[in-house]
Amino acid sequence: MIIASDLIRGNTDTIILASLMMKDSYGYEINKNISTKTDGKYEFKEATLYTAFKRLEEAGFITSYWGEQNVTARRRYYSITQRGKEEYLKLLNDWKNAKNMIEKLIDTGVMENGQ
Amino acid sequence: MIIASDLIRGNTDTIILASLMMKDSYGYEINKNISTKTDGKYEFKEATLYTAFKRLEEAGFITSYWGEQNVTARRRYYSITQRGKEEYLKLLNDWKNAKNMIEKLIDTGVMENGQ
């Protein structure tokens, strides 16, 4: 998994909501898309992913429904709600702030490059 | 505290090690410096800070010694070790990778600005 999960923690919900901003999707697909986007460097552990879905649904940020009977296994699709969209924007902003703050705090000048 | 601690988690050790890269310091001072640098937006909770010191010392990344008797309360100073310096560089690199990955995963184009 290469990337320490404690560095992703706090962005889990944002990542899931971002995926659902595009279109309704289901756990397995979301995870595969993440894997593709990161060249296989990251993927949620299943338990983490499904725990997150439950948390987000209970909070009213997403809703779910069973997909049509399909060729492979059954799929539970998730859809982002209006409140979820608002939350996503808030989380995006939180990340922006946290990121800037962290950079300010961990930089000692040893890595001489602005990006 | 404005900033969600789950967004900082994973950078706690890096922030402390970064502080000690400059000079030996003690908990209270490190925390005040963080508060100053962030315009009061962030500060470790005491329990978090001292837990982190213990963790880092057990891992061999820092060492500690009691400061000279001084005008106010007694101070336990921390010093970064050679292994701690190497760890700091590693953590800095981990952060850089995680940051890029997160940005890639949470961006949907709704916030139209490159920074």
Added chain:
DNA sequence: AAATATACCTTGACAGGCGAAGTATATTGT
């Protein structure tokens, strides 16, 4: 018939953050 891929779910352990409470000294305010 077995292996693999798709797809979801739950339990229990573990680690880090932190509220709360405690200890001790020096300075500042009234």
Added chain:
DNA sequence: ACAATATACTTCGCCTGTCAAGGTATATTT
């Protein structure tokens, strides 16, 4: 003189999120 505040460190126990491990079920490939 006494209280409040600032400095400074420590420990206990709870909470939350991650995740290893196990389970269920179907379709395709070997």
